[in-house]
Amino acid sequence: MSIEQKLKMALAYSGTSQAELARRIGTTPSNLNQKVKRNTLTNEELEQIAHALGGGWRAEFVFDDGTVI
Numbered sequence: 001m002s003i004e005q006k007l008k009m010a011l012a013y014s015g016t017s018q019a020e021l022a023r024r025i026g027t028t029p030s031n032l033n034q035k036v037k038r039n040t041l042t043n044e045e046l047e048q049i050a051h052a053l054g055g056g057w058r059a060e061f062v063f064d065d066g067t068v069i
Contacts, residue, residue, distance in 0.1 A: 004036050007049070014053040024052040 011018060022032040025048050035041050041049070043059050050057035061069040 003039055003041060003046070007036060010050070010053055010055065014055070016053055021049065021052055025049060 007018075011021065016024075018032060018036075019029040022029040025032070025045075035045070043057070046057045046059070063069075
């Protein structure tokens with residue numbers, strides 16, 4: 001699942017519009033939309049977004065044997 005799809009789901013779950021999210025994280029709706037479409041959001045930005053939506057962000061590698069890095 002892409003970051004764009006995950007963000008849309010998180011926005012729907014939290015009942016927040018993308019424009020409102022942009023305001024909360026201190027950017028413009030246009031800038032946020034471009035970053036999402038281009039898939040150029042950093043892990044730090046994703047953490048900020050998750051916090052603004054009332055959640056958390058985890059980026060990790062998970063292997064078949066259960067190892068998480």
